[in-house]
Amino acid sequence: MSLKIAPAKGKLGILTPGMGAVSTTFMAGVEAVKKGFGEPVGSLTQLGTIRLGKRTDNRTPRIQDFVPLASLNQLVFGGWDIYEDNAYESADNAKVLQPALLEKVKPSLRKIKPMKAVFDKRYVKRIDGPNVKTKGSLAEKAEALMEDMATFKKTNGCDRLVVIWCGSTEVHHKPAKVHQTLQAFEKGLAKNDPDIAPSQVYAYAALKAGVPFANGAPNLTHDIPALLGLARDNNVPVCGKDFKTGQTYMKTLLAPGLKARMLGCSGWFSTNILGNRDGEVLEDPGSFKTKEETKLSVLDQILQPNLYPQLYKDLYHSVKINYYPPRGDEKEGWDNIDIFGWLGYPMQIKIDFLCRDSILAAPIVLDLVLFLDLAQRAGMKGIQEWLSFYFKAPMTAPGLYPEHDIFIQLMKLKNTLRWMRGEDLITHLGLEYYD
């Protein structure tokens, strides 16, 4: 039995709160791919395939031919930011993509002008800008965001929307009373409760309007009972948090490998230099704490020291991010990993990853919006755990630990697609080949 999936007809509007490096590299990239100026490298939805049936069946369609995804030509972009720069100016400022390439997509990018943001300097301390909604309570600002979405949808003739948070990392923020029920949250919006962060106002507005929402940053945002309940009640799929790029991506590749071979690990020291606006925001200890939590949790979850105390009980894990302007978006991440083998003999692994953060993040944004839109058309609601593959801190049902191993995550993603289309799940048992 396959799921009934509505066709991907008409235009799909992608709205990003935050039109900085990641958002504009994504938008410019899609425009460049559409015009044949580059390949969508790093995107599973554009380049990935999926094996169906037995290994001897030779059925390996492209993912985009197997499930009905919106095509790049159907995408329209918009967003909100505290700065007034259009997507071309912002991409130029972020200096991720080369000027010659940006020039080629300038006409499309110039048209994408940021709508006025819902902003609160208490949540992002290092930046400030003029393009903000100043009038009314948080409840009225949420209404204004819903109006922005409705106007965007109408003006651009969109059939559906998806919202994905590409805004700065907000300060560390624990769930409070106001986050527990929708009623408390709505009351809080009306009386400007200081425990409601701007990202939560966007998430609320999207969910209220029935629009799927993803969170690319580590902020608490919609990972609270009030908003998860709203997502389920309104039949809206959601996912998060914090795009898995760079150093954490490397960790989720290596750590499962060490554990698979029952090799021990006594220390993992990670440090980064980064010079973009994200790096500047993360200089603030409050924003860094939010990031640090998601970065630190990964190893613990993968290595399971409670199950393997001889191997991982004493692991010392440290993560640092240093703001270093000369590097811009071209981050450098170092890892020193102290491992041990047979009889406890020590060894070391060193990684020096000269990566480009937004180049790694852009295809993740693309895949997430296409898969969330698919999920909504397939009638799936609430947390989409099968999209954990893309996140450093995957959201899960309460009480369930997140799965961080990228290969298990990929299997889960592909099995979910097989399940949607009524194909056999692949267990890799394979005994039938030897019967």
Ligand SMILES: NC(=O)c1ccc[n+]([C@@H]2O[C@H](COP(=O)([O-])OP(=O)(O)OC[C@H]3O[C@@H](n4cnc5c(N)ncnc54)[C@H](O)[C@@H]3O)[C@@H](O)[C@H]2O)c1
């Ligand atoms: N690049 C990566 O590899 C990566 C990986 C994981 C997570 N992230 C997260 O993605 C987010 C975006 O990263 P980036 O490199 O594009 O950062 P950026 O600083 O270039 O862009 C963020 C933008 O968000 C805007 N903003 C802040 N608060 C806002 C609000 N309330 N409403 C609207 N706009 C707001 C800022 O003005 C800025 O233009 C960050 O939170 C970052 O931590 C990035």
